[in-house]
Amino acid sequence: MASKTGNKIAFCAFFLATFSCALGLVFCMVKSPQAKSAAYMAAAVEASSLNRSEDAAAAALASVRLNPANHQNWRVLSQMLRASGRAEAAVQAHKIALRLQQGPAAVSPVYAMPAEFRLSQLVEAERKIP
Amino acid sequence: MIKRAGYSGALIAGFFSVFLLAWRGYAGADADWVFGFLAVFWSLIMMLRLMSLTEPLETRQVSGYLAQKIINSLREKQESTRRMLLEGAFGGSFVLFILAGISFALWQVFCAAFPADAPTLDAFSSTLDAFFGRFPQSSIEASFFNDPRVFEWSQGFLLFLSFCMMAFVLRSHAADSGMTRPALLVLCGYAASGLILCAGLNPSSSVTVDSAGLLGNGAGAMSYLLSTLPADKGLSFFDMLLLESGVVGLSILTFLLFVPLGYIALTAGQRKTDPLVVTCGFIAGTVLIFSVFLEFTPIVCGVMALSSMAVFMAWGASEVPALELDRKRI
Numbered sequence: 001m002a003s004k005t006g007n008k009i010a011f012c013a014f015f016l017a018t019f020s021c022a023l024g025l026v027f028c029m030v031k032s033p034q035a036k037s038a039a040y041m042a043a044a045v046e047a048s049s050l051n052r053s054e055d056a057a058a059a060a061l062a063s064v065r066l067n068p069a070n071h072q073n074w075r076v077l078s079q080m081l082r083a084s085g086r087a088e089a090a091v092q093a094h095k096i097a098l099r100l101q102q103g104p105a106a107v108s109p110v111y112a113m114p115a116e117f118r119l120s121q122l123v124e125a126e127r128k129i130p
Numbered sequence: 131m132i133k134r135a136g137y138s139g140a141l142i143a144g145f146f147s148v149f150l151l152a153w154r155g156y157a158g159a160d161a162d163w164v165f166g167f168l169a170v171f172w173s174l175i176m177m178l179r180l181m182s183l184t185e186p187l188e189t190r191q192v193s194g195y196l197a198q199k200i201i202n203s204l205r206e207k208q209e210s211t212r213r214m215l216l217e218g219a220f221g222g223s224f225v226l227f228i229l230a231g232i233s234f235a236l237w238q239v240f241c242a243a244f245p246a247d248a249p250t251l252d253a254f255s256s257t258l259d260a261f262f263g264r265f266p267q268s269s270i271e272a273s274f275f276n277d278p279r280v281f282e283w284s285q286g287f288l289l290f291l292s293f294c295m296m297a298f299v300l301r302s303h304a305a306d307s308g309m310t311r312p313a314l315l316v317l318c319g320y321a322a323s324g325l326i327l328c329a330g331l332n333p334s335s336s337v338t339v340d341s342a343g344l345l346g347n348g349a350g351a352m353s354y355l356l357s358t359l360p361a362d363k364g365l366s367f368f369d370m371l372l373l374e375s376g377v378v379g380l381s382i383l384t385f386l387l388f389v390p391l392g393y394i395a396l397t398a399g400q401r402k403t404d405p406l407v408v409t410c411g412f413i414a415g416t417v418l419i420f421s422v423f424l425e426f427t428p429i430v431c432g433v434m435a436l437s438s439m440a441v442f443m444a445w446g447a448s449e450v451p452a453l454e455l456d457r458k459r460i
Contacts, residue, residue, distance in 0.1 A: 010184050013220045013298065017173040017180065020291040024169025027162075027288055033276050034159035061265055066276060068258055092261055 037067035044080055053084040064093075071100035136182065137303045141313055141439075143175055144296060148435040155428025165288040172295035179299050183216045219302035222449055227297065227389045231290050234375075234382040238286065241375060242279050293438065300439060301446030307404065310447050314410035317440035321417040324433035328424050367426045367434070390445035391415045397448040404447065411444025 031039070044059035060077040067073060074097035081090035147168055154164040187205055192198055304310050365373075371380050391411070398408040418437035424430050 009217055009220045010180060013176070013180050013216070016291070017176040017295060020169045020288075020295060021173035021177075023288060023291065024166040024171075024173060027166030027284065028170065030162070030166075030281075032159050032162045032281050035162055036276065038159065065262065089261070089264055096257065096261065 033066040037063045037070065037073065040066065041073055041076060044076065048080060048083065053080065056080045057084040057086070069100065071097045074100060134309065136179070137306060137309045137313075140175065140179075140299045140303050143171065144300065144439045145436075147171070147292070147296065148432045148439070151435050152428040152432035155431050162285075165285045165292070168292040169288045169295075172292045172299070175299055176295040179302055180216075183212050183302065215302055215305060218305075218449055219298055219446065223389050223393045223445075224297065224301065227386065228294060230382055230386045230389060231294065234379060234386065235283075235287050235290065237375060237379050237382060238283050241379070242283055296439065297442040297445075300442040301449065304443050304446030307447065310443060311404070311406055314407060314414075314440060314443055314447075317436060317443065318410045318413045318417075321414050321433060321437040321440055324429065324436060325417045325420055325424075328421070328427070328430050328433060365426060366424055367422045367430070370426060387415070387418065387441075390441050394444055394448045402448075407444050407447045411441060411448065414438075414440030414444065 040059045040063035044056045044063060047053075047056035047059055057077070057080040060073070060080040064070070064073045064077050074093050078090045078093035078097060081087075081093055150164055150168065154161045157164075187208060189205060190201055192201060368380075371383060375383075394403065394408055394411040394415075397403045398405075414437045418434060418441060421430050421434045421437065
């Protein structure tokens with residue numbers, strides 16, 4: 001009886017370890033939206049330097065979709081959109097960048113900011129600008 | 131010798147995890163792999179420990195009836211000790227701890243699915259929606275893990291799993307009182323020094339309540355809760371929990387800490403545990419509780435992880451004697 005209980009516990013413990021190992025392996029390969037956003041932005045800058053303005057604008061747009069709290073990404077997007085001939089959208093992106101820049105995002109360190117807080121900065125930026 | 135090596139390895143792994151967690155705070159999104167790595171790292175250590183507790187013992191054949199009987203008796207005793215150690219480390223109050231952790235994870239999922247204060251985001255969301263509406267939605271950006279909320283929750287769950295495995299390994303080693311006493315003293319010393327360092331240095335403010343905004347995660351009372359916090363205050367772990375998970379999430383996590391501390395107190399009341407273990411357990415628990423109210427920085431995160439290690443070890447050392455183990459034979 002005691003041996004059966006011990007076997008069950010050992011099985012549960014092995015299951016927990018295996019499950020965690022598999023999940024951990026998956027998460028070693030998954031990147032956060034913030035990291036993906038930075039990668040897209042790098043691709044946008046690269047495409048821009050090769051004069052592929054449409055690709056650059058598309059990559060910059062993907063970057064701001066993934067991390068809309070970063071005002072620098074919005075600023076770059078604005079430039080990319082202007083280069084690809086979409087002046088109206090570029091102006092709107094520039095306005096959003098200005099709003100975010102006046103919010104607290106620029107001065108807040110990354111470590112104390114879970115995703116929800118980063119997103120909530122958008123609300124704060126909206127409030128401060130009449 | 132191998133037993134001591136295993137014990138030392140588990141402690142070094144714990145210290146390594148503490149440093150990794152603190153470093154992750156500074157590295158930010160560049161170190162997304164840390165939580166996954168910690169889960170893999172601790173799962174391997176846990177598997178090694180499980181193998182050492184479950185592998186069949188070899189039966190040595192000797193000449194002479196009496197000698198063989200003595201050897202068989204010793205083997206049986208060793209087997210039963212290992213079984214009791216496994217049951218003690220993974221059973222008992224540890225089950226309660228895991229259940230509380232799973233309840234917290236479920237509550238987080240509920241909060242993510244039904245955010246209470248979502249309408250407060252509407253003001254800026256409409257501006258963003260109007261902008262993004264100009265462009266077609268890409269399938270790359272609509273992926274499951276691209277939602278920051280899902281990603282943060284998954285990483286938190288991984289961290290909980292890593293802590294569970296760390297708790298199991300340290301609890302299973304804690305029966306060795308010869309190693310546990312000095313290890314606890316060292317851990318408590320570091321934890322208390324870390325707390326004094328963090329509380330005394332009073333680093334500059336990081337995130338204020340203003341910057342935290344009003345996004346409740348389903349807690350349902352964010353406006354009220356925020357009005358009780360000073361606007362220029364740097365957020366502590368307690369504040370962040372309150373903002374993200376509300377009172378319910380906070381209560382579940384408090385219960386999570388209460389399980390080990392309550393068990394240590396219970397056994398101390400029955401005079402079953404070494405007084406040094408009880409003292410160190412409560413010093414570590416107190417440091418952990420104080421750290422929760424300090425401004426959340428990578429160093430405070432490291433101190434919290436270090437204190438958790440000491441609490442797990444004291445918890446294991448308190449629970450194992452209740453099984454009436456023969457300490458010399460573990």
